Amino acid sequence: MKKKQYACDCEVIHEAVVARVRAVMPDSDAFYNLANLYKMFADNTRVKILWTLSNEDMCVCDLAVLLSMTKSAISHQLRFLRLANLVKYDKHGKVVYYSLADDHVKDIFEKGFEHILE
Numbered sequence: 001m002k003k004k005q006y007a008c009d010c011e012v013i014h015e016a017v018v019a020r021v022r023a024v025m026p027d028s029d030a031f032y033n034l035a036n037l038y039k040m041f042a043d044n045t046r047v048k049i050l051w052t053l054s055n056e057d058m059c060v061c062d063l064a065v066l067l068s069m070t071k072s073a074i075s076h077q078l079r080f081l082r083l084a085n086l087v088k089y090d091k092h093g094k095v096v097y098y099s100l101a102d103d104h105v106k107d108i109f110e111k112g113f114e115h116i117l118e
Contacts, residue, residue, distance in 0.1 A: 036084065037086075040080065040086055041112065043077070043080075045067070045069070045073070045077050046077050046080065046081060048067055049063060049074070049077055049078065049081065049087075050081070050086065050087075050100070050105070050109055051109065051113075052066060052067070053087060053099055053100050054100055054105075054109055054110070057090075057097045057098065058098060059095050059096055059097055059098070060074050060096065060098070063078075078098060085101050086101055086105050087101055087105075088100075088101045
């Protein structure tokens with residue numbers, strides 16, 4: 001039995017299609033930045049932190065207890081998430097509370113869960 005082939009087997013270039021897509025295609029930096037954004041979701045600990053912060057703003061101590069990790073390990077992952085603009089912090093006296101950076105982060109996260117649970 002022959003396997004189905006899913007590659008284009010012709011030599012025709014659809015120039016109008018290529019031109020339309022090329023006209024709206026982001027530059028290489030945008031693709032690089034998007035790939036880096038998705039890398040943040042490739043770590044189980046970071047995903048747990050993001051899920052937690054999508055439900056409630058929390059400090060490092062609370063995150064550490066909830067996720068059964070050290071404060072150092074949580075802080076390390078929060079640093080990556082901050083650099084990727086996925087989380088922000090707000091200092092209240094000696095306590096620093098972390099939250100999602102904006103609604104876009106929550107939307108991305110919720111869409112991901114929606115996709116895997118369908």
